[in-house]
Amino acid sequence: MLLRGALAALAVAVAALLPRPAAAALKVVTTTEGLAALAREVGGARVDVESLSRGVQDPHFVDANPMLAVKLRNAALLIDVGLELEIGWLPPLVNQSRNPDIQPSGKRRLTAANAIRVLDVPTGPVDRSLGDLHPAGNPHFLADPRRALQVATAIARKLSALDPAGDADYQRNLAAFRGRLEAAMARWQAQLAAVKGRKIFSQHRTMTYFLDWSGIVSAGEIEPRPGVPAPPSHLAELVVRAQRDGVKAVTIEDYYDSKSAEVVARHAGAKLVRIPGDVGGEPGIKTYAQYLDAVVGRIAGALR
Numbered sequence: 029m030l031l032r033g034a035l036a037a038l039a040v041a042v043a044a045l046l047p048r049p050a051a052a053a054l055k056v057v058t059t060t061e062g063l064a065a066l067a068r069e070v071g072g073a074r075v076d077v078e079s080l081s082r083g084v085q086d087p088h089f090v091d092a093n094p095m096l097a098v099k100l101r102n103a104a105l106l107i108d109v110g111l112e113l114e115i116g117w118l119p120p121l122v123n124q125s126r127n128p129d130i131q132p133s134g135k136r137r138l139t140a141a142n143a144i145r146v147l148d149v150p151t152g153p154v155d156r157s158l159g160d161l162h163p164a165g166n167p168h169f170l171a172d173p174r175r176a177l178q179v180a181t182a183i184a185r186k187l188s189a190l191d192p193a194g195d196a197d198y199q200r201n202l203a204a205f206r207g208r209l210e211a212a213m214a215r216w217q218a219q220l221a222a223v224k225g226r227k228i229f230s231q232h233r234t235m236t237y238f239l240d241w242s243g244i245v246s247a248g249e250i251e252p253r254p255g256v257p258a259p260p261s262h263l264a265e266l267v268v269r270a271q272r273d274g275v276k277a278v279t280i281e282d283y284y285d286s287k288s289a290e291v292v293a294r295h296a297g298a299k300l301v302r303i304p305g306d307v308g309g310e311p312g313i314k315t316y317a318q319y320l321d322a323v324v325g326r327i328a329g330a331l332r
């Protein structure tokens with residue numbers, strides 16, 4: 029009897045440790061940790077969210093490991109950034125997944141770029157042989173909290189369509205996220221008020237949307253074109269421009285090699301400002317607000 033009681037207790041303990049049945053949560057897969065953070069805010073307990081890339085990675089260049097295709101096989105929703113950010117690695121994974129609903133026009137696919145107004149759209153023909161990584165416009169829009177909110181709203185709408193029973197939950201989660209984000213935006217704008225109009229360089233053209241929101245101004249990028257390494261002549265020209273225009277900071281995401289940015293910052297007398305590339309880009313940055321807290325705080329601090 030004693031043994032049977034112990035076994036029953038053990039069975040209960042083991043059952044408590046087992047993952048919830050798959051039907052309990054909607055399996056959402058995102059391409060980046062920033063999108064995953066937004067999906068968690070909106071989806072709450074009704075979703076199980078996983079990102080294909082890590083925030084410490086350059087999202088343009090993720091290894092298309094076949095293990096990632098396995099994660100997509102039974103995804104109930106795939107959320108990607110779009111604008112060809114993931115063109116080098118997502119299409120082969122989607123094809124290998126044998127999940128027809130997550131194809132670009134599938135009912136279980138949400139491309140976040142469709143929810144926002146895109147900036148840096150090329151006006152002339154784009155020569156891809158030049159290596160430009162932004163041929164369809166700038167894909168780094170989650171650095172603008174207004175656009176992050178638009179993406180979160182699109183995610184809520186999509187989740188409600190796929191899981192109508194959760195509609196009230198998704199709308200409530202979205203409203204709560206909007207409230208917290210709007211309060212944070214007021215705080216960030218207060219931090220930025222003193223540095224509006226100041227000029228920065230960025231390593232890659234990742235800051236377009238952040239600058240559009242914050243009122244800080246781009247004086248150029250270390251890369252002459254998105255994804256193209258800088259020749260020494262370009263760096264020398266940036267140093268001259270920095271001194272002429274009073275550029276005081278060079279921002280660089282943690283995942284980039286910082287040699288060229290360091291050279292420019294040193295010769296121009298500007299500060300090198302390392303920032304997380306995304307949620308998950310540094311230890312302790314687990315939510316969207318924590319990510320933008322770091323970006324705003326460090327840039328505003330360097331320009332004061």
Ligand SMILES: [Zn+2]
Nearest residue numbers: 161232233254
């Ligand atoms: Zn880029």
